[in-house]
Amino acid sequence: MSIELGEVLDLLMRIGSGEEGARAEPRSQDEDVAALVVGLNMLSEELDHARGMRAEAERSLTDAREAYDLTPALLCSVDARTLRIVRVNDTFVRAVGVERDALLGRDIVSMFVERDRAVAERALRDVAAGARDTIPELTLDRRGGIQVTTTASLSDDQTRIRIVCSDVTRERQLESQLLQAQKMQAVGRLAGGIAHDFNNLLAVILTSTSFARTAAPHGSRVVEDLATIEQAAQRAAALTSQLLAFSRQQVIRPQQVEVGLLVRDTERMLRRLIDESIELTVVVRDGPLSVVIDPSQLTQVLINLVVNARDAVDGRGRILIEASRVVHDETYAATQLHATPGPYVLLAVSDDGVGMSPDVLGQIFEPFFTTKDAGHGVGLGLSVCYGVVQQASGYIVACSEPGEGTTMKVYLPQVGEAAAIVADEAGPSPGGHESLVLVEDEPSLRRLMTRVLEDTGYHVVAFANGAEALEHVTAQDAPVDLLITDVVMPQMDGHELATQLRERERIRAVLYVSGYTSTGIVRHGVLPEDTAFLSKPFTLDQLLRAVREALRP
Amino acid sequence: MELGGARVTLDAKGIFVVTHAPQSVLDVELARKILDAHARLAAGRRTPVLVDARGVRRADREARVLVAGQEVAVNASRLALLVGGSVSAVIGNFFLRVSRPAYPTRVFSDLDEARAWLLAGAS
Numbered sequence: 001m002s003i004e005l006g007e008v009l010d011l012l013m014r015i016g017s018g019e020e021g022a023r024a025e026p027r028s029q030d031e032d033v034a035a036l037v038v039g040l041n042m043l044s045e046e047l048d049h050a051r052g053m054r055a056e057a058e059r060s061l062t063d064a065r066e067a068y069d070l071t072p073a074l075l076c077s078v079d080a081r082t083l084r085i086v087r088v089n090d091t092f093v094r095a096v097g098v099e100r101d102a103l104l105g106r107d108i109v110s111m112f113v114e115r116d117r118a119v120a121e122r123a124l125r126d127v128a129a130g131a132r133d134t135i136p137e138l139t140l141d142r143r144g145g146i147q148v149t150t151t152a153s154l155s156d157d158q159t160r161i162r163i164v165c166s167d168v169t170r171e172r173q174l175e176s177q178l179l180q181a182q183k184m185q186a187v188g189r190l191a192g193g194i195a196h197d198f199n200n201l202l203a204v205i206l207t208s209t210s211f212a213r214t215a216a217p218h219g220s221r222v223v224e225d226l227a228t229i230e231q232a233a234q235r236a237a238a239l240t241s242q243l244l245a246f247s248r249q250q251v252i253r254p255q256q257v258e259v260g261l262l263v264r265d266t267e268r269m270l271r272r273l274i275d276e277s278i279e280l281t282v283v284v285r286d287g288p289l290s291v292v293i294d295p296s297q298l299t300q301v302l303i304n305l306v307v308n309a310r311d312a313v314d315g316r317g318r319i320l321i322e323a324s325r326v327v328h329d330e331t332y333a334a335t336q337l338h339a340t341p342g343p344y345v346l347l348a349v350s351d352d353g354v355g356m357s358p359d360v361l362g363q364i365f366e367p368f369f370t371t372k373d374a375g376h377g378v379g380l381g382l383s384v385c386y387g388v389v390q391q392a393s394g395y396i397v398a399c400s401e402p403g404e405g406t407t408m409k410v411y412l413p414q415v416g417e418a419a420a421i422v423a424d425e426a427g428p429s430p431g432g433h434e435s436l437v438l439v440e441d442e443p444s445l446r447r448l449m450t451r452v453l454e455d456t457g458y459h460v461v462a463f464a465n466g467a468e469a470l471e472h473v474t475a476q477d478a479p480v481d482l483l484i485t486d487v488v489m490p491q492m493d494g495h496e497l498a499t500q501l502r503e504r505e506r507i508r509a510v511l512y513v514s515g516y517t518s519t520g521i522v523r524h525g526v527l528p529e530d531t532a533f534l535s536k537p538f539t540l541d542q543l544l545r546a547v548r549e550a551l552r553p
Numbered sequence: 554m555e556l557g558g559a560r561v562t563l564d565a566k567g568i569f570v571v572t573h574a575p576q577s578v579l580d581v582e583l584a585r586k587i588l589d590a591h592a593r594l595a596a597g598r599r600t601p602v603l604v605d606a607r608g609v610r611r612a613d614r615e616a617r618v619l620v621a622g623q624e625v626a627v628n629a630s631r632l633a634l635l636v637g638g639s640v641s642a643v644i645g646n647f648f649l650r651v652s653r654p655a656y657p658t659r660v661f662s663d664l665d666e667a668r669a670w671l672l673a674g675a676s
Contacts, residue, residue, distance in 0.1 A: 026610055032640035038611065039644030045614045046651060 004028045008036050015044045020051065074140075074148060074165035078108045080128040080158060083121070085111075094454075095146055095167060095447060097462040108163070113141040127152040127161050137168070146443050147172050169443055170335060177337040184365060188387065191367050195243035202240065205233045242380040243367065245297065245387045254392065256416060257295045259323045259345050260284040266299055270321075273303065274310045279318045286325035289345040290416035293392040298347075301388050304381035305349040305408050311372060312353025312406055320350045325414060329541070331448065338395035343414040350407040356400040364398060385410070401488050430548040431456025434481035438462040439469045439497060440513065441489050449484070449543060456544060466492030473506045482551050483507045487514035511550035554594075556586045563594040568601045568671055569629070575608040584616040588624055595628045601671035602632040605664075606645075621652040631657040631674045633667035 007024060014022035022044045026037035068075060069090035077087040085106050093100050096111065109121045116138045123135040135150040148165035155162060209230045216222040267282050274280060291298075302321070309319045326346045333341045356364070356371075363369045365386040370379030385408075389396045394412035436458045440446040443464070450462045461480075463469040466489055473480055483501060485494035494512055501507040511532045532550035534543065554561050558577040562570050569591050573579065591602070602625075606612075619625075625632070632654065636645050645660035657674065661667035 031637045034610075035637060035641035035644055038609070039641075039647065041611060042614070042617070042644075042648060049614055 004030060004033045008033060008040065011037065011040050011044075015040060015047065018051075020048055072167075074146075074167060076108065076163045076165070077155075077160045078124070078163060080154060080161050083108050083124055083128075083161075086160065092165070094450065096140055097446070097450065097464070099461075111140055113139045116141075124152060124161060124163075127154055128158075130154055130158075135163075140165070146447075167447075173335065174337060180362070181337055184386065187366060191243040191383075195240040198236065198240045199244075202233050202237050206230060206237070209233065239380070242384050245300075245384045253294050253296075254292050255295065256290050257293050257298060258287070259289040259291055259298070259347055259412070260287045262295060262298060263302065263321060263323050263347070266302055267321075270303065270306050273307060274319065275315055277316050278310060278313055280306075281318070281320045283320065283322045283324075285323070288416070289323055289325060290414060291345050291392065291394075291412040292415050293388075293394075293412060297388045297392075301385045301410060302347070302349070304385050305410075308381060308408070309349050309351035309353065309406070312351045312355075314353065317352045320348075322346070322348045322350070324348075326411070327542075335445075336395065336397075338390070339411065340413075344394070344411040345414045347410040347412070348407055350405060352405040355402045355404045355406055356398070357402050361398055361400055365396075382408075404488050430544055431458065432548065432551060433457050433459070434551055435459045435478075436461075436482045436484060436547070437469055437473055437480045437507070439464075439466055439483070439485040439489070439494065441465060441486060452543060453547065458547070465489060466494065466497035470497055470500055473501055474504060476506070479506045479508055481507075482509045482511060482547065484511045484513060484547065484550075487512050509550050511546055554590055556583060556590060558583050559587060561587060561590045561594070563600065566668075566672060567598075568603050568668065569594060570603045570605070572605040573608045576610045577608050579606075579609055579612040579616045581613060581615040581619055584619045588619070588628075591625075591628050599628055599630040601674060602629045603635065603667055603671060604632060605635045607635060607637040607641075617648070617652055621654040623655050626655040629656050631659075631671060633671050634658065634660045635664060635667050636660055636662055638662055 004027075007028075011022060011024040023041045024037050026034040026041075028034045028037065071089065072091060073089075074092040074095050075087075075089040076085060076092050078085050085103050085108055088100060088103050093103065096103070108124065109117050112120045119136055120138055123132065126132045127135070133151060133153050135152055137147060137149050140146040140148055146167050147169045149168050150163060150165045152161050152163045154160075209226050213223055213226045213230075216226060263282060263284060267280075271280055306319060306321070313319065324346050325343060327343050328336075328339050328341050330341045333339045360371060364382050366379075367383040368379040369383075372379075386396055389410050389412065392412055394410060397409045397411070398406065399409065400406035436453055438446065438449055438453070438460055440449060440462070441464050446462050446464065450460050453460045461472065463472065466485070469483075469485070470492070473483075483498055485497055487494040494514075498507065498510045498512075502510075509532070511534060513534045532546065534546040558574055558579070560572045560574070564570055571587055577583075591600075594600075634645055634649075636642050639662065642660050642662050649658055649660065659667075659670060661670070
């Protein structure tokens, strides 16, 4: 073999081994050999170009995959004939709280809540037939309860339906809160208007009655009748005063009030309001707890809440009043129409009474709504609380389940020096790598908690109810490090779930989470003493610290 | 017309002839000059093109992509590529398949055959 051909072969070997930029100089006098070198140079250049194109395509594919998984939309592809899932993005997996492997091959229709399944199937069949590309607003079930708006499109080869869901759960919750707030505002305006007119009329009645009494013969029957009219008018005036309080039109004298002191000062009077058979406990923490409010109004709020609690326990039970400080972070504040980020004073009144259904809960602040028997209140107590708290830039939340008691939480913006202390703990929020099982029936909160815990390194599997969690955890090879569970849930409550898992030695620790206050839930016998507990609402930092604390051996 | 590395003319038969100098390099700059010259000489007509590439030592990819594209097709009715021998012809044909010019193109190692093919297409 000639030297020149050797050089050609060498170039060929370099090209064959994938060397980038493999070139040779066509020095040969032999025309064919020189042509070969020129040709191989061009071939090598084409290969370099193709490699560059391929690398670029791979980068684009990686970008597209990342975008597919990172987009906030829930993306899912299903087989157009069977409607079984063939592909989902990470957002979908996280949102529904089911492992990807368990999702693939599953009927997408079964992912929706039962009432939506027929609609979902019909709509998707229409999409498969090319008849439509939008689907009504549906709710994802399973580990979901996620309200989604959905668009769907058929792939070009008509074998797959691409489904794009946008999670609108939070928007719907805020809309619902806004509607409720608008309704209360309208009712308040109406009540306030009536109360003003009534006040004028009552002033005329009371003044005229007074004049008439002066003119009437002393000791006559007319004087007695006039006294009856006067008493009735004064009762009516008291009612209009409450209506004005509800409609936030009452004349108030706001000042800085230390809630802890006010609660302590009111305690004796409150004890007189309730039967001796009812146990009243007062807990004040995290003082000083300063807010700006008319103190007489706050006292009225406290009285109204305690009276309601008294009526709920019906002669025998426990009432707990708690005052403490909470800090709303931006994430939590975004879920509450009236909340803003920052420190609040929480005044909570809990009872272990009959509790309320969701329907009743939706109406309790409306004026003249009452579940009490005739003669036991006119249905203005909570309306007054609502108006007073709103007038002080706070808000009030009711947490109740039938048979599980009620907690009424009043949040008032904290002011003064104490307000500057916004965090209980210093230093960065702690994370970890332990395995966690989260059980929370409120979908948006479940998703938020999952995200936060995963972002800080934990391995989280989330469930919407205790039964599913029990089944999953029992089937696992190794016990999980921590069960984080809501306490009050339909079917199986958190304590029962934890008890069963402990008996089976499937969990190492438990952290209970509840809208009820910790003291309340322990005292009501729902949970044992020395229980790791996190009260809602909580900041993300508080969640992480509570988890770390619960994991501590 | 000398373009530095190549000479171009429009011959009596209306063929645009490009003759690359010995040991020349066809880069995108030269390719652009050739295209511009062709446009000027053709004056709006589509002409056959004869490229004598026997002196080309290297043809950059960017230049190859340019001359295979639509820009040439505007003025070229067909193109004959004249190479030095059978090996060059094989290589030339291989790259024609790779670059797929936007106009009829053939590789020749014989000048007369190349001219005949070009003129046959013109008639």
